[in-house]
Amino acid sequence: MNSTISFAFLAMLAGLPTTAFAELESVMLRDNISQGYGMINLFEVHRSSKTSNPINGQTLQAFREQHGGILAFVVDVNEAANGTEKASTQGVAVAEANLIFDFSGTKITCSKFTTNTASMLALKGQTARTEYPTLLGATGSNLITPSTASDLYGTDFSAMLRLKLDNEACGVTLPSLSNVTSAYLEVRFVDTNVKLGDPEAFYDFSNGPEDIAIISIQDVEPVEKLQAGVEEAPLVIAKSQVTKTVDAWSYYPSDNNFYVVSYEDKYPNKGDYDFNDLVIGYRVGLGLVYNESLRQNEVTSIVATGYMIARGAEYTHDWYLRIPTNTPVSGTVTKNLFVENTAEQVANYPQLQTINGEINIQVLKNTKQMMAVSGSPFVNTVPDQALVLGKKFSLSVNLDTPILLSEFSAPPYDPYLHVIPTNFEVHLSGFQTQISSSANFGADSQFKDENGFPYALIFPDDWYPPYEGTDLGNAYNQFLNYTISPSSSNETWYLSPKDGEVNTISKAFWNW
Amino acid sequence: MKNGFITFAACLLVACGGGGESASTPTTPVETPVVTVPTQPQPESTALKDNEVAMTTEFNQFATYLTQLPDKTAQFKGTQIFIKVYTHDGNALYLGKLHSNLALSLHLPNHIKSVKIDVFSSDPQDPQITEEITL
Incomplete structure (x- = not known):
């Protein structure tokens, strides 16, 4: 029995109009939520909708009955802009949602709504936090619904918004919607204090617009099962139907900063110390759950995001990120690689990888091919060359079993290079080689040259x-002094480069 | 080191002449002379190629801090208590539920010596506590 028939059957048993139930599919609406506000005409269907029937009062009443007395909507959250928002998790918070019905001149407004998640947020201009309902989603979540006739099939619609229609919500007993002459859904998002960073920056509404659809009962389960964007979102309070939350996120170095790792790739020979042969920015977030019996945090998921910043090398490389643990781990990794300045993934991405033993991920393959300027082996390392955006990557690691946080090594972990022409690995000093076929496998963990300088720096x-x-010592003339005798007077040596010796490619540029 | 570091240090010890602002015409009043005595000898060339360092030299621009999150749970009525640990410029380091005796690991640029915390709950009657923690 397919779902359409089953609902028709249920409707028939309930004495409801079976034709209305059988034909009900989720419908994308014409109007959207833009810059935090939407007044959505429920009678106007989006031009790309698959439905051939207009929505009218009878349709709304059928949806109402199908959902047991409420109207349910689903939102395509489109906010990958601020805080830790990214393609795989985006969010907004809802300040108010109202259904406004007109019965031939008599207006009834119903103002009670629910969402599946909430968060604690400070309003713009404030610092004290209160709880607000939230909507979460992800780009590329590719929802699969029971019927391909649904406007939600293959889309990113993800966040449920339910409007109650009882006496408490509407102030009166709401009559049948069959006779309603107009119907609107008014939605206003919370204007958060983004200056506080996350969670406020995450749940802001700076991007958008958000499309919205009225959802059929058969599409609710796949939406709520997918829980798009929930697992990686910060400070999620589960309200219902949500299980993929973590208790906390620990960010390294922070939710808004990156480690910048730079390499000399002539290993084992001395390099020219320009530390730009490959320059990568990356950060790591650990999703934590609290183990009540051990009274400790455990890591259940890991996210990493980063960018190629510069590549000043004739050689090409593969770049890896290893997160060492004392305990063997297993799980799955989703690797995303994005076309420059877009949310679009490179061909053959996302990629899935199984982890068995340790978290050791080849993130970038053949860096020379991935970041190139015609006619030059160097990108963002020579004067008078226009700056070039590098690829963005993100990783999501889901562990099969949570591992105690204390079993993880300290950040910045082990970001390492495999130099393809020489077959040598280059690690931060103190890390072991990892690739059994590399030319220096098992032979080095110091990764320092004859003068005592490393081949990789953070x-x-x-x-x-x-x-x-x-x-590097000429570009930053305090670097050597700080290295030899660090003191609080020179620990920000990297903020004082010599004019004309560095490429002032700022985070604002490469963190697109 | 090849071997500007030692050479320059020796030069300072015997007060030999040379360039530098302190050797030029003094502009400070005679009665309050300012004498700059470097606490550490400075290398002549700052280029890495002209210098050597001990193999044990570390090149850390970040420091690791292991600390215990302050247990504020008793001060709240709410059943869900949250904490945000963040830098003075608002970047979150830890964000989520607060539990008793929770250990926290931070990895911060060397110049950061303190962080801030906000503790808050889902109970509207509860206050939000903001404090600074010196690392």
């Missing part, structure tokens, strides 16, 4: 890479 994200052939 910097804060306001560091600029030196120009091609410019010694």
Whole structure:
């Protein structure tokens, strides 16, 4: 029995109009929520809708009966802009949602609504937080509904918004909607204090617009089963139907900063110390659940995001991120790689990878091919060359079994390079080689040259890479002094590069 | 080191002449002379190619801090208590539910010596506590 027949059957048993039930499919509406506000005409269907029937009062009444006395909507959240928002998780908070019905001149407004999630948020201009309902989603969630005739099939609609129609919600007993002459859904999002960072920046409404659809009962289960965007969102309070939440996120170095790792790739020979052969920005978030019996946090999921910043090398490389643990781990990784300045993924992405033993992920393959300027082996490392955006990547790791946080090594973890022409690995000092076929496998964990300098360094994200052939110590003349005798007077040496010796490619540029 | 570091240090010890602002015409009043004595000798060349460092030298621009999150749970009526740990410029380091005796690991640029916390609950009657933690 397919779902359409089954609902028709249920409707018949309930003494309801079976034709209305049998034909009800989710319908995308014409109007949307733009810049945090929407007045959505429920009688106007989106031009790309598959439905051939207009929505009228009878249709709304059929939806009402199908959902047991409420009207249910689903929102395509489209806010990958601020805070930790990204393609795989985006959110907004709902300040108010009203259904406004006109019965031949008599207006009735119903103002009670629910969502599946909430968060604690401060309003714009405030710092104290209160609880607000939230809508979460993800780009590319590719919802699969029971019927391909549904406007939700293959889309990113993800967040349920239910409007109650009882006496408490409407102030009166709402008559049958069959005779309603107009019907609107008014939605206003919460204007959060984005200056506070997350969670406020995450749940802002700076992007959009958000499309909205009236949802049929058969499409509710796939939407709520998918829980798009829930697992990676910050500070999620589950209200109903939501199970994929974490208790907390721990961000390294923060939710809004990156580690910038830079390499010298001539290993084991001395390089030219320009530390720009490959420059990558990355950050890592650990999704934590609290183990009540052990009274400790455990890691249940990991997200990482990063960008190629510069590549000043003749050689090509593969770039890996390893997150060492004392305990073997298993799980799955979803690898995303995005076309520059878009939310569109590179061909053959996303990719799935199974983890068995440790988290050791090849994130970038053949960096020379991935970031190139015609006629030059160098990208963003030479003067008088227009700046080039690099690829963006993101990783989502779901562990089969949560692992104690104390079993994880300390950040910045092990971001390493496999230099393809030489077959050497290059790690931060202190890490072991990982690729059994590499030329230095098992032979080095120091990764320092004869002068005691490393082949890989980690910097804060306001560091600029030196120009091609410019010694790091010449580009930043306090670097060596700080290295030899660190003190509070020179610990921000990287904020004082010498004019003309570095490419001032800022985070605002490469973090697109 | 090849071997500007030692050479320059020796030069300072015997007060030999040379460039630098302190050797030029003094602009400070005679009665309050300002004498700059570097606490550490400075290398002549700051280029890495001209210098050597000990193999044990570390190149850390970040420091790791292990700390215990303050247990504020007793001050709240709400059943769900949350904490945000963040830098002074608002970047979140830890965001989520607060439990008693919860350990926290931070990895921050060396110049950051303190962070802030907000503790709040889902009970509208509860206050929001904001404090600074020195690392």
